[in-house]
Amino acid sequence: MTTLSDRPNTALMVIDVQKGVVADAYQRNEVVANISRLVYRARKAGVPIVWVQHSDEHLEKGSDAWEYVPELARQESEPLVHKTFGDSFEDTDLEEVLAKAGVGRLVVTGAQTDACIRCTIHGAFTRGYDVTLVGDAHTTEDQTAWGAPPPDKVIAHTNLYWRCQTAPGRTAGVTETKDVTFGR
Secondary structure, three states, X not given: OOOOOOOOEEEEEEEOOEHHHHOOEOOHHHXXXXXXXXXHHHHHHOOOEEEEEEOEOOEOOOOOOOOEOOOOOOOOOOOEEEEOOOOOOOOOOHHHHHHHOOEXXXXXXXXXXXXXXXHHHHHHHHOOOEEEEXXXXXXXXXXXXXXXXXHHHHHHHHHHHHHOOOEOOEOEEEEOHHHOOXXX
């Protein structure tokens, strides 16, 4: 249903599952394990996997904190998109990577729910992509000291409102790892 013509394929996106990003994340081990399962299934099905890696003044490119967690290993043939903004499309080559692969539907996983995940799912949706958020494969750290709800509530709220997202010619939804399908 994507509004992008000639884009019948689906891609798995793994956003910012970096050591410094998820070190103190809510249910870190469970979320990383779910993402690992999805990466395995995507590879087995021949589905493109796009890895996104953030850097900024607090997450220095090349530092140990900037590296992906050891449980998730990108294969050389899988694209890696470097970003410096919350939206993975903003000032990156993500759109080119997806266009080359004929991708019109994204299955999104990663961190942080209340920042880069939200920015990217909205950015993708407004650009015409169908976007499925994997409800048990994204996480965030505790930001209650700055007035945010606890992480479990942030995740639950994001899953709730993404289930209800609508726009002409596009679909949005939330599914659990066990129910992810990579077909249309």
